[in-house]
Every structure is written in structure tokens, then in C-alpha cells.
Amino acid sequence: MGFARAQSILRARWSLPSAQTVVGGAVAAVAAVLVLYPIYFLFQAALNVGDPEAKPPTDYGFDNFAGLARYSEILLNTVGVSLAATVLALLFGFVTAWILSRTNVPGRHVLEQLMAIPYYVTPLLGAFAWSLLGAPESGFVNQVWRALGGDGYLIDIATPWGIAWVMALFEGSVAFVMIGAVMKSMDPALEEASQIIGAGRLRTMLRITLPLVAPGVLGAAIFVFAEMLGSFSAALVLGLPSRFYVVTTAMYQLVSQYPPRIPLAAAMGVSLFAVMFAMLFVYRRIVTRRSYVTITGKAFRPRVILRFVLLAVCILYIGLSVALPLLTLAYASVQKIAVAFPAAANWTLDNYRTATTMNAVRSALANSLVLGFATASIGVVLMGLLSWIIYRSRVPGSGIIEYIVMFPQAVPRLVFAFGMMWAWLIFPIPIYGTLWLLLIAYLTVFLPLGIRTISGVMLQVDRSLEESAQMCGAPWAYRIRTVTMPLLRPGLMAAWLLLFIASVRELGASILLMGPNAKVITPAIVESWFASSAELTAAMALIQTLVVALAMTLFVVLTRRATQLAHE
Amino acid sequence: MSEIRKAGATRRAVLKAGAAFAAMPLAGKAFAQPAKAPTKVLDFHTNADMAKVEQEGQLIFYCHENEAGTAAIMEGFGKDFPKIKTGYVRAQTGALYNKIVSERAAGRFDVDVIQLSDLAPAFDFQKKGGYEVYASPEAGGYAPEHLSDPAGAFFWTGVSFAGIAYSKAKVKPEEAPKTWTDLLDPRWRNAMSCKIPSSGIQFVQWYMFRKLYGPDYWKEFAKQRPRAFDSRVQLFDRLAKGDDKVCAIAEYAAYVLYKEKGAEVAFVAPADGLPATPLLVGMVSRAPHPEAAKLFVDWAMSARGQAFYQDNPNLVYGSLRKDAAPMRTGERLRDFKLLSPADYADYTASRDLFTKEWNAMLGL
Numbered sequence: 001m002g003f004a005r006a007q008s009i010l011r012a013r014w015s016l017p018s019a020q021t022v023v024g025g026a027v028a029a030v031a032a033v034l035v036l037y038p039i040y041f042l043f044q045a046a047l048n049v050g051d052p053e054a055k056p057p058t059d060y061g062f063d064n065f066a067g068l069a070r071y072s073e074i075l076l077n078t079v080g081v082s083l084a085a086t087v088l089a090l091l092f093g094f095v096t097a098w099i100l101s102r103t104n105v106p107g108r109h110v111l112e113q114l115m116a117i118p119y120y121v122t123p124l125l126g127a128f129a130w131s132l133l134g135a136p137e138s139g140f141v142n143q144v145w146r147a148l149g150g151d152g153y154l155i156d157i158a159t160p161w162g163i164a165w166v167m168a169l170f171e172g173s174v175a176f177v178m179i180g181a182v183m184k185s186m187d188p189a190l191e192e193a194s195q196i197i198g199a200g201r202l203r204t205m206l207r208i209t210l211p212l213v214a215p216g217v218l219g220a221a222i223f224v225f226a227e228m229l230g231s232f233s234a235a236l237v238l239g240l241p242s243r244f245y246v247v248t249t250a251m252y253q254l255v256s257q258y259p260p261r262i263p264l265a266a267a268m269g270v271s272l273f274a275v276m277f278a279m280l281f282v283y284r285r286i287v288t289r290r291s292y293v294t295i296t297g298k299a300f301r302p303r304v305i306l307r308f309v310l311l312a313v314c315i316l317y318i319g320l321s322v323a324l325p326l327l328t329l330a331y332a333s334v335q336k337i338a339v340a341f342p343a344a345a346n347w348t349l350d351n352y353r354t355a356t357t358m359n360a361v362r363s364a365l366a367n368s369l370v371l372g373f374a375t376a377s378i379g380v381v382l383m384g385l386l387s388w389i390i391y392r393s394r395v396p397g398s399g400i401i402e403y404i405v406m407f408p409q410a411v412p413r414l415v416f417a418f419g420m421m422w423a424w425l426i427f428p429i430p431i432y433g434t435l436w437l438l439l440i441a442y443l444t445v446f447l448p449l450g451i452r453t454i455s456g457v458m459l460q461v462d463r464s465l466e467e468s469a470q471m472c473g474a475p476w477a478y479r480i481r482t483v484t485m486p487l488l489r490p491g492l493m494a495a496w497l498l499l500f501i502a503s504v505r506e507l508g509a510s511i512l513l514m515g516p517n518a519k520v521i522t523p524a525i526v527e528s529w530f531a532s533s534a535e536l537t538a539a540m541a542l543i544q545t546l547v548v549a550l551a552m553t554l555f556v557v558l559t560r561r562a563t564q565l566a567h568e
Numbered sequence: 569m570s571e572i573r574k575a576g577a578t579r580r581a582v583l584k585a586g587a588a589f590a591a592m593p594l595a596g597k598a599f600a601q602p603a604k605a606p607t608k609v610l611d612f613h614t615n616a617d618m619a620k621v622e623q624e625g626q627l628i629f630y631c632h633e634n635e636a637g638t639a640a641i642m643e644g645f646g647k648d649f650p651k652i653k654t655g656y657v658r659a660q661t662g663a664l665y666n667k668i669v670s671e672r673a674a675g676r677f678d679v680d681v682i683q684l685s686d687l688a689p690a691f692d693f694q695k696k697g698g699y700e701v702y703a704s705p706e707a708g709g710y711a712p713e714h715l716s717d718p719a720g721a722f723f724w725t726g727v728s729f730a731g732i733a734y735s736k737a738k739v740k741p742e743e744a745p746k747t748w749t750d751l752l753d754p755r756w757r758n759a760m761s762c763k764i765p766s767s768g769i770q771f772v773q774w775y776m777f778r779k780l781y782g783p784d785y786w787k788e789f790a791k792q793r794p795r796a797f798d799s800r801v802q803l804f805d806r807l808a809k810g811d812d813k814v815c816a817i818a819e820y821a822a823y824v825l826y827k828e829k830g831a832e833v834a835f836v837a838p839a840d841g842l843p844a845t846p847l848l849v850g851m852v853s854r855a856p857h858p859e860a861a862k863l864f865v866d867w868a869m870s871a872r873g874q875a876f877y878q879d880n881p882n883l884v885y886g887s888l889r890k891d892a893a894p895m896r897t898g899e900r901l902r903d904f905k906l907l908s909p910a911d912y913a914d915y916t917a918s919r920d921l922f923t924k925e926w927n928a929m930l931g932l
Contacts, residue, residue, distance in 0.1 A: 137809065210820060240813070243611055245931060253764065253932055256660065256666070257923055258662030358636070421670070422674075530635075532634055536636060
């Protein structure tokens, strides 16, 4: 009796689950524990109306939510800034993704690498640099303006529009990566066919290109909007000086003070669930309504159009988001007190000397690189499997799984981290205060990011390709390895890089969870900004940026080499 | 010539009542003090077992100071004891205290020594048994009122005090505020900075001015729409660049640092006095590296450690050690009229009210 026949008899008699159900179930269970375990503590805190110090709570109710009415201005600030920043970010991301994947703009490959830099430079550094540039009194731009005879100030970055601008500059690269992965796989023949029958370029863009990349654009829109809702660093640097609060900065103040107002902070965070649920519902309705298949085995041929104008657009975006902030930080880091026109006595290297004595440089760098590698590597596998479960499998409850894994996106990481802090503090295995806890935190909070990136590409892979392999007798695992994975490779590589960068730049979760021997970069820079001079913080930030840049360059070189070897 | 006001019997009564608190879940086991003579290490004495210190090889320090200051303390200790690997967590006093209490409530004891800038959380921590009672051989260098009661839980490693500072680029000397009530002049609206409610010295200022000028002082102050920040370095950074015109809680230590950097800032010591807060160091109970913790406490208390705290440009503490040298500016604490609470029970009890009022003032 053959093995296959024996297997089918066993299944018939005892209804054994298939391999995909077992693996799918296990992965879904891991994701559910990662997300729901801290969420439980978060809700517990939000519903706690008794003594805040009593654990477990003695009294539950909705008074904390009723108290949110007092903070309506903060909630409106949050939504307003998030919307403005999302629109700007999508504009930057879509335009640059279209230029770099649908045209033969010169230096495309170099520009693609440069486009990732705004994301890893982090909104914190961007906000910091732009505050040095655009503060109404001390900003370099305004100092130059006054030196040229201008009155008052030319720009004021410490405003809601300033926050939206900075967030959009850096989240634009997230939108670029997500939309770009989708656009790369599109066959231009579809657009050319549109033009042949008489449609102009704009009409083709709107009627052909845009609808086909809709999953990627929608995914980017939802993700970017949720990121903006949870925005912390830009609002902290640019909003606090003008007493402009968003939910996250208000929560940080409430959690940090003594005694802390945890229930109110938790209620603020939980209130954002409703917004994300609505967004996710809309997204699923759109995605499941039509097919977005474009990967059919045909070659990719970019189009020739206004190459050097488009090159200038890309360079402008990279200049504003990367070059200008980094140059500003470098300029400030070598001064005692950063001004636009420093006297000779103002130059110094003391900031770099001091920076090397600090935890943030000594240990945080190494920790962040190790964590980044681990998060990205484990994350791609975990999130790839989850994407497959949600969008491709017939595992029962895949819709519920999607909502669960999107929970972290709905909650500002600071508050999610609070739930995690309590959840893992009482866990019998002592991982609190270690890098292990940060790894768990990162894998949890980045679930939406990874799944959105990978699923955006996965939706474009026609099921018929996998089904063909299945009809030829290939088992599930073999199909995944030989058919699905190669087709998803661009998306998986984009996801790996995105997860690595997200891990290195992570702030909201880390700032509450890092211990004395588990410091990581970005929260260490925030601590420095709070508690050191702008110039010292600039020096620290540049040292860290340089080291991470080297690590990323190494990754790109190695993956390119591996790809070349695979083709040989 | 003035001195720090002391609360005397009232504070001692409170502390004695607190110290008699029964064993709490957070309490550590009382540590049996070895019956041996202190060891001389470098130029100070310690009861730490130096062999065990080397075995432990590590010290974890929680501190309220700014990043550069905390790093400087660890660097100073580390230079004297290079075999001890130091690690620290830095946060403003309120956030730091939240953190350690949460950790201990969950059974995590990762901290060896803690430094706070406010007596209120220190008293609370002492009541909860959070401090290890350690009799340092260097304690004799301090007056009893600069030690915990009973002695051994924590000591006053220094004092930080604050006046008014202004940007010389934005404010003419004749227009500058000279008294605390001058800060209520509408010309300083939207042009003034202060600290966040987690700050110990901000709490002291709020409390003392309620006593001096009545509760309406802060209602008027709120109309000035001040901006609040975490650290004194941030406050002076902004002042030096002209982003703010006046700082309402300008710590002298930061003024000294920025003056040495060449910043165009001026310091004003109002005649009514300067709010002052003690900086409190204590060994934490159930410390993972108890011998290293004892060594650090002894080092910090010693003339050597105090000189470091006073001279380091990122610290510039005023020392309360009886034989302390002047600060790096040549001045001593007694050259300033310092204000601190007389009734620490009342002071501690008003914490919640301060936090609520301060948040409301800042728009939270």
C-alpha cells in the first residue's frame, strides 16, 4: 500500500488535518498570543476605574472613556495631522514609485536605494533636523532670512503643518516601498494597450495603472494613516514647544508623570481601535471585490518619458528628506551652540567625545543591529506565512486572524508597549528588560507592516499558478517553496529591508521596554534630546546613522551578490 | 547668608512612622551588616567586600539626571573602578520612580542604586522598603538632616537650586525680571519655559511659591502659557538660541555649563530665595550586585565622589558634606538663600494636586 494511499485512508478515518492547516493554525496561534496577551492588559488598564495601583484592578467601568471628552482637541489634532500627513506621504510615495518603476529614469537602481534612506533616518532625526532649520527664532533658515533683511521668520516648523510635513517626508518612503513593490511587477503592455486604443497618458494612469495598484496604494494609505495616528517623535520635537498635543505625546506625558495616569492613557489608545477597525473593514471590502492579478509571466519593459525632469523630482525628495537633515545635523554637531553663522570659537569636537561615553553609542548600536537582523529574518517567515493564511488559504477563521494581526497598527506603540510591559513583566520566564522582550515587541508591532507589504504582492500572484503545481501533484510545502516564494521574492526582500529599518528606527514600543542592558538606538536619541543639548544629540544621531548605513550597504551588496550567483 | 530650612521634628516624626511600616511586598530582606572594620579604597572607606565587588563586576544605576550627567557619574565611578561594568537608566524622577515600582511589583529586582531629585518619592520608596539600610563609613561626613531617618536608606548627594534666567540677546538687563512676581508680567506671555510635572525641583517651586505668594500665583502664572520641558539642558538650550526669552526654573548648574560654553544667558537670584531640591542616592534592596552598590554609595558620599559631583560640568552639584570644597564656580551653598519645604508631610501629600494643576496649566 503506497504512502499516499495510507495517508488518505488515515485522513478519511480520523479526519487528520492537512499540513497547511497544521502550520497555518500554529502560526496563527503564535500571532494571536503575541497580539492578544498584551491587548488584554491594555483593555484591563483602560477599564480600571478603581485604585490604579491595585493589581489586578478592583473595579471596572467606562469612566475613563467618558473622560476623553475633555481631550477632544487632542483627538481632533491627531486626526487632522494624520490626514494631512497621509495625503502628502502618498503623493510623495506614489510619484516616486511610479518614476522609479515605470520609467527608465537615469540612475534608477541608485535612486531606489536612496529612497529607503528617509525611512531609516527616522522621523525623529528629521524632526530634530527640521527644528534646527525651521524654529521661528533659532532656525537656520530663519537666521539666514533675517540676515538677508527679512522680518520675523520665513518658516515655522513648530506647527501642525510642520509636523505633517516632517512625517510625510519620512513616511513617503514607506509608501514608496509598498507601492513600488506592486508597480514593479506590472506589465506595461496593459498601459500600452490602453494608449493604442486612444487613451492619453493621464487617462491611462487613472483608469489602468491606478486601479491595478490599488491594493498597494490602499495598503500604503491605511498603514501610513495608522502610523501617523501613532506618530510620536515628530509631534514630541515640534509639537510640545507650541503646546500642540496629539494622542501619543499626551499619553507619554500622562504615563511618565508621577503618579501616572495609566487608565486614561490606555483609554486614549484603545479609542483608536475603532478608527482602525473601520479602515480595515473598508480595505477588505475593496480588496476582495476584484482581481488584481498582473503577474502572468511576461517580461517587464519600462517606458521612456521626461527622464531628467523625473530625475530632478526624485533628487528633490531625497534632498529634502535625507541630505538637508543630515547636513544640518552635521553642522550643528560640531558647534557648542548651533547657529547659522558660527564664530570661530564656537567650533568643537567635544560633542563627539562626549557621545562616545554614553550608553546610546556604546551599546545601543550593537543591540539595534542585532535586533534588526533577528526581527527582519524571523518576521519575513512569520508574516509571509500569515499573509498566505489570510489571503490564500482555506484555514478557518482567516478573516479573524487578519483583524487580530492588525490590532497593533490600531494602537499607538507607546500604549501597546504599556500593555506589553505588564504582560511580560509577570511572565514566568524572565525576559523583561532583555533584548528578547524587544524582539517579541518588534515582531508584534510590525505584523501589520510586514503583512501589508507581502500581501500587496501576493494578491497579484494568480492562484492558477499554484493550482497548476497542485494539479501536477506538488505538495503544499513544495508549491510554496518552488512556485509562490520565487514569485514573491521582490516583495519578501522589500519586506525584509522594511522590517530591518523599522526595527532600527523603532521608538514607541522600545522607550518603555528597554532595560539598562538592552538599550537601542532611537529611544536613546530621544532620551538624549530630552536630557542633553541639541548639539550633543546631533552628534549621537550622526554616529548611529553612519553605522546603520554601513550595515544596510552590506546587506544590499550581499543580496545583490546572492542574486547574481543564483542566476549563474 | 542663609541655609536650607530644615523640617526638624515634624519630618522626623513622619519618617519614623513611615519606617515602622510593616514588611510590604516590595520590601527587601534586611541586610545583615558585617561586623568588620571598613576597608580603605583609594582615599575613602567602604564596608563593601572588595573581593565580592570584583566578582560581581557590574553596577546598575537608575538616575534622574540628564543623559550627559548620568553618563558622567558612571564614567567617574568607572574610572576609579575599571573592573566594574556600569549600566544606567535615565529618566525624570517621576518616570523613573514609576518604572522601578512597577518592576519591583512584578518581582523584578534589576537595580543596584537609585538617585532621585525629589524627597516625596524617596519617602514613599523608603516606606515600601525599597531601600537597603546600609551604614556607610562615610556617613559621618554629613549632618543628620542630610541623611535619611533612620540613617542608611539614602543620603543627600547634593542640592540643585534654581533662579530665573533670561536670554541676553532677547531681553535687556533693565527689562529682565528681578523677582518671582515679575514673571507674571504679560510681556513674558508665550515666551517663558518651565519643567514638566515629573520634575522634582518644579514640584518644590510650585509648593514653595504657594506658601510664599498664595495659590493665586500659579493661576496667574498659567496665563503666561509657559512651555514645559524635561531637562534643564533643554531649557538653557532654548534660552541660548533665543527660542525662549525667560526661564522660570533656571537651575544654577545649567547656567554655569552654558555660561562656560559662551551662551548669551544671564542668571537672576531673586531676593525671596531660590527653590532647592536635594538629590538623593540610596542602595536599593535586593540589589543584584549588593557589594558594588555599597561601594558606589560610599564613593558618592566620600570627599572624592563629592568633588566629582561638584566639579563635573554636567553636574555642578552643591555638596552638603561638612568638609566639601566650594563648587567649581568658587561659591558654596551657603552663599545662596535656598528654599525647601519645612513640612515634608504636607509637601508629600500635595503631589497629586501639583500634578493636576500643572497638567491643566500645560493644556493636558
